[in-house]
Amino acid sequence: MTTMLTKPRRPQKAAHRERQHRSPQPARRRNWAGGLAGWLWLAVVAVPLYWTLITSLKAQSNYYASNPLVPTGSPTLDNYRLVIESDFLRYFVNSVVVTAGAVVPAVAFSFMAAYAIVRGWRMRFLRAMNGLFLMGLAIPLQATVIPVYLIIIRLNLYDSLPALILPSIAFAIPLSVLVLANFIRDVPKELFDSMRVDGATEWATLWRLAAPLTRPAILTVTIFNGLTIWNGFLLPLVLTQSPDLRTLPLALWTFQGQYGVNVPAVLAAVVLTTLPVLVLYAFGRRQLLSGLTAGFSR
């Protein structure tokens, strides 16, 4: 399990540098086959997305009659109004609370643990702990959902947002610690030594030296965990029951159960729930993708 996520390079920040580094091959004649396959894959990805978007703008009445790949001449936002009136703003807030409430501590705790593991590799306790986290990578943690449900009930947290936050933090830790430790290990030892000579505490060294130098990794882990938790379905399904506490994926599912026959409205709900993430993607695509690449490739 541990042959992963190793020795990443810094993601290239500047666009021009990235382009210099992009090609593993010198320029040469065009690769027609590759180009064709590339466009073909574009169709595979884009057609379902395009169909979802244009259908969500159709009225239910003309949905059955119209050509599915042609946008309607009279687009309507009624479907979106229906979705928003179904309390989607509240579900959006729930999702934000759970995601932020879990990602911030998950990344902070993982960073502290990764720092300790790298700096205190001589301590048996920390090595054992690292082994424990690595084991967490090999185990589908969803399999623990029944005891998690029991623990949440015993803690009197069932049907609350903290019930979703706590296990989400735990599930995020193994991968986060591994990625962050790999980056912290790349910080030159001399820098740590000079901090110590200056009399800085471990705590200060952690936040003033290690954290700034491993910012790309922190970004990677934040994005990855944010996406995972934002899109999570099983924990909300099992650990909450009040309609008021639904997060977006769960709300989407119940909305589909309620309005299943109204396909354009269901698809409008799909578009609306993914819109926040797509907006982030539109603005921070480069950081987002280079951040993910940095953590996962060797």
Add this chain to the structure above:
Amino acid sequence: MSALTGHPPRRAPRSILPWLATPALVVFVGFAVIPLVGVLALSFTTWDGIGTIRPSGLTSWRAVLTDPGLPHALWVTFAVMALSWAVQTPLSILLGVFLAGRQRYRAVLGVVYFVPLMLSSAAIAIAYKALLDPNFGLGAGLGIPLLSQDWLGRPGLALGVVVFVVSWQFIPFHTLIYQGGVQQIPKSLYEAAQLDGAGRIRQFFGITLPQLKYTIITSSTLMVVGSLTFFDLIFVLTAGGPGDATRVLALDMYKRGFQASLMGPASAIAVILVLVGLALALLLRRLGGRDAGASQLEGA
């Protein structure tokens, strides 16, 4: 875990490092390690999820192991795992190589390629359910009989659809991993190969693939262990149907536990899921031929 009481050898005796690691350890032990032990314990009990938990020895295990549904669920789980690996890996490698290329248009295509990475399984499953509807979906609307089949109503087709949708969702992530891997292959290797007159295809098989060995193991491990957790996508798309055609282990666990209120047998299924995950991860590590995590730390 006897190591928990171990004393740090040869080091400043009062280091705060263990304390830095404590918050992560506490949360992880509380919500991952204890539940892991708990799931084993619960598999020897009878519990309906609400009332009292009663020890019942091997009853749950007997129920699960004699259920003909178990070999079937195992079979479906491995079928989805193997098929989605076989679809995703070659495509992700090719797309990763393609995106690592230099032309401008590739980067533009990449913008669209990665969109599925952002979507939730629930959203993807719901969109595909509507799109594949035999009467009102895309195929029916276009009037193409081949595309307007009862995709989710026939066992063989439904399994194929699950594999397709899983691949559609996760290929972007693995493409990203391979793209990063390809970008780290030293250019000089390709330059040397070109001087030797090796064509594009020879370069791919002679340089790119061997150089990607560890990337392939990384990606495959994530794919295989990840495929054990394909719960939400299948739950929303087919709910395990038609019949039990797409009832993977994770779904089996949920249905027994939270729908049929049989938490004991559901826990037994969960234990099997954990063992399968561990066995596969160890197997892949064998293939990898080295323990990068530990050896790197040793060398720190």
